[in-house]
Amino acid sequence: MTAKPRGRRPGSNDTADQILAAARELFAERGYARTTIRAIAAQANVDPALVHHYFGTKDALFDAAVQMPVDPRQVMSGLPDDPRAIGPELVRRVLGVWDRPEMQERLRGMIGSALTHEGAAETLREMLTRGLLPVLRDLALDDDRRDWRAELVAAQMAGLIVGRYVVGLPRLRRASSADLVASVGPVVSHYLTGRL
Amino acid sequence: MTAKPRGRRPGSNDTADQILAAARELFAERGYARTTIRAIAAQANVDPALVHHYFGTKDALFDAAVQMPVDPRQVMSGLPDDPRAIGPELVRRVLGVWDRPEMQERLRGMIGSALTHEGAAETLREMLTRGLLPVLRDLALDDDRRDWRAELVAAQMAGLIVGRYVVGLPRLRRASSADLVASVGPVVSHYLTGRL
DNA sequence: GGAAGAATTCAACAACGGTTGACTTCTGCT
DNA sequence: AGCAGAAGTCAACCGTTGTTGAATTCTTCC
Secondary structure (H helix, E strand, O other): OOOOOOOOOOOOOOOOHHHHHHHHHHHHOOOOOOOOOHHHHHHHHHOOOHHHHHOHHHHHHHHOOOOOOOOOOHHHHHOOOOOHHHHHHHHHHHHEEEEEHHHHHHHHHHHHOOOOOHHHHHHHHHHHHHHHHHHHHHOOOOHHHHHHHHHHHHHHHHHHHHHHOOOOHHHHHHHHHHHHHHHHHHHHHHHOOOOO | OOOOOOOOOOOOOOHHHHHHHHHHHHHHHHOOOOOHHHHHHHHHOHHHHHHHHHOOOHHHHHHHHHHHHHHHHHHOOOOOHHHHHHHOOOHHHHHHOOOHHHHHHHHHHHHOOOOOOHHHHHHHHHHHHHHHHHHHHHOOOOHHHHHHHHHHHHHHHHHHHHHHOOOOOOHHHHHHHHHHHHHHHHHHHHHHHHOO
């Protein structure tokens, strides 16, 4: 096959963005360890050296690729007070984040990489322990089991995300957000404020 | 440091078992990709060549390491008919499997490797789609949403396992099985037979 | 028009990790 | 006592991967 010409390409190119897009897609699909600089370069149609030129190390590329355009914690602000409404609203918002393609790709990149990239694992841990759990704790019934309640909700939400977006169970995957909110929302309300 | 003497060691040794034990521990702790033959050999105090001598490829070693002493699907037989009892009993049994150290190590090895080892991913998929989901489906209320109900339960259970054994949320991790059964069991019953 | 700098590829390096053939030592059997 | 075979280590091979310095080409500015 014909070799690529050397030197700068004519015209204006957004090669760095193409590299980032390729990185995001492959990190989401294969995880950190199984994604190579060469594979990313091939998908972006550049030389592997250019990846390093723009992003430095593979690690730095990963960080740039999974940078969130929106802070997921912000979706947790201003939740209703009504116990019956909290659960459905919470589920709706979490699914709302995940159903945005640009967020989903990054989050899947994070999750898929958490086992082979300590930074990803750390970031997810922070999102959970400093992001989600305190909010859930504040929403929970003010008995002496608020933390317990918060962790039960976190587990339920984690399972929902794994089922729908990671493992991809068929009905969970193609269900509408409304159906999921209808079925899982009341359970979340129950965990938060119901009788356990 | 002094070199290891060459040739067979005196006396009887269970070196193959030591290699397997090291493999189990490291696959559970680091996952397939981040566990090297050399690290396993070092932990078993043998030469990497011996690992290949006994087990062939890394792949074959992994398969041997995560072989279950008990078929997890067998724990799902003979569940009660009473809708209120199904959920707690199901949770109790699943936790019973996971709380056995020899099972937990293998299951964590599976989960931790699912992202970097296709065989592990496939086995987990099979356990889910051919093991757990059909059983849940049979337990579910016979409306036209049995599969939906089954997947909701699978998601809830997956979240519980991730929360307690993989991520290790503090209260979920140290909670007694009884407490978890008490809190999550009714939710599982609800998903299976309640009004959604 | 020419120079500087950025954007690109080339070629190769170093390290890692899975694997293998050769060699050594010990056990058990004849 | 000697031999065969198993249990071991040694040393190195090979492929892959992340990374780097050098070289080439294009754009922009003076």
